Amino acid sequence: MQNSYLESIKKQITYYKSLGDKTFTQLTQEELFYQYNQESNSIAVIAKHIAGNMLSRWTNFFTEDGEKSWRNRDDEFVNTFTTKEEMIAYWEKGWDCFLNTINSLEETDLEKIIYIRNQGHTVTEAINRQICHYPYHIGQIVFLGKMLQNEKWVSLSIPKNASKNFNQEKFSQEKSRKHFTDDL
Numbered sequence: 001m002q003n004s005y006l007e008s009i010k011k012q013i014t015y016y017k018s019l020g021d022k023t024f025t026q027l028t029q030e031e032l033f034y035q036y037n038q039e040s041n042s043i044a045v046i047a048k049h050i051a052g053n054m055l056s057r058w059t060n061f062f063t064e065d066g067e068k069s070w071r072n073r074d075d076e077f078v079n080t081f082t083t084k085e086e087m088i089a090y091w092e093k094g095w096d097c098f099l100n101t102i103n104s105l106e107e108t109d110l111e112k113i114i115y116i117r118n119q120g121h122t123v124t125e126a127i128n129r130q131i132c133h134y135p136y137h138i139g140q141i142v143f144l145g146k147m148l149q150n151e152k153w154v155s156l157s158i159p160k161n162a163s164k165n166f167n168q169e170k171f172s173q174e175k176s177r178k179h180f181t182d183d184l
Contacts, residue, residue, distance in 0.1 A: 003107045008179060009127055010102060015181040016135045017095055020047070022156050023145035024091075029084040031148045042079055043141050044087045049076040050137050051094025057116065057130060058101040066116035066126070102127070 024032065027043065035042040041049070056071040081087040110124045121129065146153045158166045 003110075005110065005124070006102070006105055006107065009131060010099075011179045011181045013099070013102070013131055013134070015184065016131075016138050018184075019156050020050075020091070020138045020141050022154075023142050024084070024088060026149055026152075026154060027084075027145055031145075032084055032087060033079060033081070034144075034148060035079075041077060041140075043144050044081050045077055045079050046137050046141050046144075047087055047091045048079070048081070049073075050134055051090050052076040053130075053133065054094035054098040057126070058098045061101050061114060062112065065118065066114065098130075 023043070024047075032043045032047075035045075052071060052073065053076075056068045056073075057066040059068065081090070105123065110122065112123050113120045114123060114126050115121070116126065116129070142156060
């Protein structure tokens with residue numbers, strides 16, 4: 001029996017990455033760095049935190065704790081980027097680390113134990129922990145992007161008042177087994 005978990009995870013997380021990517025393309029550098037108030041995070045800061053977490057968690061995944069001694073988590077919440085391109089490059093660095101590790105995993109790895117802050121997790125638990133964490137923050141990125149763009153926002157899913165047509169198209173097709181991202 002083939003385990004579909006890893007393939008599903010790869011598709012799911014790639015989908016969430018694409019939501020962040022598509023949000024970035026709709027925004028200017030100024031909008032990416034916009035901070036509502038002193039206590040809130042800009043999109044750039046949220047992207048920096050996600051990438052910093054990925055680099056810490058997924059570097060030397062099997063041999064080192066996921067909370068690296070070189071990680072400065074507090075600094076992840078300070079914008080140090082000067083350009084949109086710099087922010088996107090760091091975002092991509094984090095994603096490359098994460099996806100390279102996920103793509104290297106075998107089904108037999110899923111029950112191995114790894115550590116995050118000395119707390120043991122199976123690989124499956126570690127993946128689940130992160131695929132809840134990253135979309136949580138990507139949702140913040142999308143929400144802020146939508147607020148900043150207002151009526152110029154290009155929907156990343158089914159646009160308002162388009163559900164009926166979307167569903168008609170889906171139900172006009174034969175039933176099939178596939179991941180929801182396969183048609184995106």
